Amino acid sequence: MPLYEYTCRECEHSFEALVSEGEEVECPECHSDRLERHWSLPARPRTTSQPLPLNCPPDLPPCGPGCCRL
Template identity: 45%
Template sequence: MPMYEYACSDCSHEFEALVRSDTIPTCPRCQSTRLTKLLSVFATPTGSASAVLPLPSCGSCVSPGAHSGCPLALGR
């Protein structure tokens, strides 16, 4: 059973659900089936230098590798 992330079109609630291929997921808040599947972001372990991936360059940074103020560096 894969895990999916959804946003409800009726109440805007975002949630994760394990979904079997023969079931239709419903919003746990309002029971609506009008859902949008969201793009999942994979988690990485923290505290490990080997788990940090280099950020891609968008061309708007002052110098490569210096991401101060860069929107791609959020959370760093």
């Protein structure tokens, strides 16, 4: 069962829900079904705002802790 993250378009409440195929989801706050669905990606922490480039120029120092050349 996939875990989805939702933002309610009515009250902007954000929540996560386990949703099975075809199941209707509603906002726990205002019970609206006008929801925006986002994939919940545990592999990519939310604190990472900018993804590191896959290939950084070899003439520059390593681009960060996850640099492809480290």
